[in-house]
Amino acid sequence: xxxVEQDPGPFNVPEGATVAFNCTYSNSASQxxxxxxxxxxxxxxxxxxxxxxxxxxxxFTAQLNRASQYISLLIRDSKLSxxxxxxxxxxxxxxxxxxxxxxxxxxxxxx
Amino acid sequence: xxxxxQSPRHEVTExxxxxxxxxxxxxxxxxxxxxRQTMMRGLELLIYFNNNVPIDDxxxxxxxxxxxxxxxxxxxLKIQPSEPRDSAVYFCASSLHQQGAHExxxxxxxxxxxx
Numbered sequence: 001x002x003x004v005e006q007d008p009g010p011f012n013v014p015e016g017a018t019v020a021f022n023c024t025y026s027n028s029a030s031q032x033x034x035x036x037x038x039x040x041x042x043x044x045x046x047x048x049x050x051x052x053x054x055x056x057x058x059x060f061t062a063q064l065n066r067a068s069q070y071i072s073l074l075i076r077d078s079k080l081s082x083x084x085x086x087x088x089x090x091x092x093x094x095x096x097x098x099x100x101x102x103x104x105x106x107x108x109x110x111x
Numbered sequence: 112x113x114x115x116x117q118s119p120r121h122e123v124t125e126x127x128x129x130x131x132x133x134x135x136x137x138x139x140x141x142x143x144x145x146x147r148q149t150m151m152r153g154l155e156l157l158i159y160f161n162n163n164v165p166i167d168d169x170x171x172x173x174x175x176x177x178x179x180x181x182x183x184x185x186x187x188l189k190i191q192p193s194e195p196r197d198s199a200v201y202f203c204a205s206s207l208h209q210q211g212a213h214e215x216x217x218x219x220x221x222x223x224x225x226x
Contacts, residue, residue, distance in 0.1 A: 034214065043202055043217035044154070087154070097142050097206060098167060099215060103153035 001026055004102035006088050012108045017078045021105045023071045023088030032091040033064055035073050037084045038104065044087055047073075078109045113137070115218035117203050123224045129191040132221045135184055136205030144204040144215060145178055145188050154202070160186065161208075193225045 006023045013019045025033075033050035048055065050062040050071055061074040071088055085104040092098035116135040124130055136143045144159040158168040163180045171178070175194070180186040190197055200222050204215040 043219050045217070046214050049214070097161070097208065098156065098159065099144075100156075101154040 002102075003027060003092075003100045004088055004090055006102040006105045008103060008105060010106040010108050012110065013078050014110055015078055015080060017109075018074065018076045019078055019107065020075075021073045021086055021088075021107075023073075023102055023105075025069050025071070025088075025090045025100075027090065027092065027100075028069060030090040030092070032099075033062075033071050034089040034099070035060075035062055035071075036087040036089055036101070038087055039084050044101070047086070075107075078107075080109050080111065083107055083109045115203055115205055115216055117201075117218035117221050119221060120219060121222045121224075123226065124193055125226055126194055127192045128225075129189065130193045130197075130223060130225075132188040132190075132201050132203075132223070134186045134188070134203030134218060136186070136203070137207075137216055138184070140205035140207045140216075141183075142206045142208060142215075143180060143186050144206075145186070146202040146204065146217075147199045148202060148220075149199045157188070190223075193223075195225045198223055198225050 004025050035047040036044040037047045038044040048057050050064045054063040059076045063072045085106045087104045088102040089099050092100050118133045141162050145157040146154050148154045157170045158178045160180045178188045200220045202217050202220045204217045206215045
């Protein structure tokens with residue numbers, strides 16, 4: 001079983017739609033959780049950290065369910081510029097600085 | 112502020128040749144990571160350093176790969192001899208150890224093609 005699992009997609013949505021991505025992780029000792037965004041042929045960039053209480057940044061909402069070892073990302077009012085691959089990331093537990101990346105969920109927002 | 116700097120951005124080499132990838136982390140960051148990304152395997156951690164000391168190299172595929180960090184502002188990843196299956200994008204990332212903050216910042220990557 002992979003340490004971090006994501007649906008690869010692609011998710012095809014029209015502009016203005018709401019879309020949600022899910023991710024599961026296997027290491028119950030993980031303490032830090034993130035969503036990264038990666039554009040085609042570019043480096044991954046931090047989108048947002050995920051806190052136990054859930055957190056929101058503009059149109060983006062992230063939630064964590066430790067009991068189910070599940071992380072989600074909700075994007076409201078999708079923009080064309082949101083088209084990218086979204087990587088679910090957790091720390092490795094034993095080494096807090098060691099991050100494990102999911103293979104990503106691809107989002108395509110169309111006009 | 113300058114981000115993580117990597118060079119070269121693209122490298123095309125023949126099988127059997129030595130390849131050296133270079134990275135300059137963000138100034139003041141105390142962790143440095145080397146990753147490899149392919150379509151098949153996604154983003155894989157190869158090795159990481161803390162204060163210039165290698166901490167975990169369990170992701171290094173085999174003895175053909177080696178990494179060094181002679182000082183806080185420079186690291187290299189060397190492949191000798193290179194093979195076609197090493198073709199991938201190699202990213203360097205750095206982070207600063209702060210309580211509750213483990214965000215990593217990536218360089219633009221080196222796209223390696225081994226023919």
